[in-house]
Amino acid sequence: MNKQITVTVNGTQQTLEVEPRTLLVHMIREILNLTGTHIGCDTTSCGACTILMDDKSVKSCTVLAVQANGKSITTIEGVSTEGAMNPLQEGFKENHGLHCGFCTPGMIMRATELLVNNPNPTEDEIRWGISGNLCRCTGYNNIVKAILYASAKMRGVPTASTEPEFV
């Protein structure tokens, strides 16, 4: 039997009807048409489907849509304001933190929570922090730099785009 749920998605409250077996990622992509959240492995490994649920990063391929009832969801579409890139998006652009871009929304959503919990992470802490997100292009070095850039920018420390590293 379908269930009615109320979720706040990127600041807007919505009431939806879903089958209990509908995955949160399918609700986001197919009912709400927010296709920035990607489906990579569909087995909780790759992190491409990472979103924030009540400000916690979770893999939306392993959460039921009904579990989001009453909760607040943030997807990649909800991180910028008025079309301006947020510091993480800017960091990925400036530091060549993406090649194909498939993992990027998940990386940014994960890094969003990481920087809330730890505004000034070390490189090691960033690498542990994104251990649930796979990237098959960059070799991660530029992703780590992108997150360091965002951290510096958010703390008001001067930032400089680094020479991208090609491994």
Added chain:
Amino acid sequence: MIAASFEYDAPSTLEEAIGLLQQHGEDAKILSGGHSLIPMMKLRLASPERVIDINGIPGLSYIREEGGVLKIGAVTRESELEHSELLKKKFPIFADVTKLIADPQVRNMGTIGGNLAHGDAANDHPAAMLALRATVIATGPGGKRSIPIDEFFLGFYTTALEQTEILTEIQIPVPSKGTGSAYHKLERKVGDYATAGTAVQLTINDKGICTTIGIGLTNVNPIPLRATRSEQALLNKPLTDENIAAAAQMASEDCNPSADLRGDVEYKRAMVAVLVKRMIKKAIERAK
């Protein structure tokens, strides 16, 4: 992948949840963090007709110390255990264990109660709970009952929980001074299940004698395994290199790993010996 159809309930009290279990029996499964259940449902390895989500029941998530006992609510997330100041101080083993469970996103959802109730010898908490001599509290129609951890794991994905019971709390005796604990698992990559894992908690008195010891092993036996003979070999003895090596050897002989992509039996036994030795030494360091 999409799970088979099921009915979904989100009760707001424990009584209601237990009532649903009574009503639906074996057709119902409890949903806690969901990071074992949902993948199994997506693969159709599990197809419950009813899923009872206990995340909306208040009062099942806490970490507190009461009368010399550490009490952890079953729906406490792995990430909360990982960052708990209370645990960092008294049970450093929790940071060891949680840091090695999957990845940060999974730890934001996964719960300690689910990790135990799943009854999987590949999970990391069972070995730690054996080392810490935990007690599992199950709540059912008749109220609460205590299940010693040594009586909890019965078989492959099978625990002592009755069909109408919900795991609600984990209790661990707060150890005396001079106690140290440690956990490590060998894994092929971050977040993998253990090739082999070892949890140790021990107490050393001022004469250097081991006065308590618990050793639990991950993923080298059909059910989570206590290394009983190794414990006996060290209890009330000095923790010399020779004694530790003998205990490590016994654990590698007494476990029963199966060959798989993570390694053959001989390799896994060898790794158990290495890990037991290392974790005893790490626990000794922390006991100081």
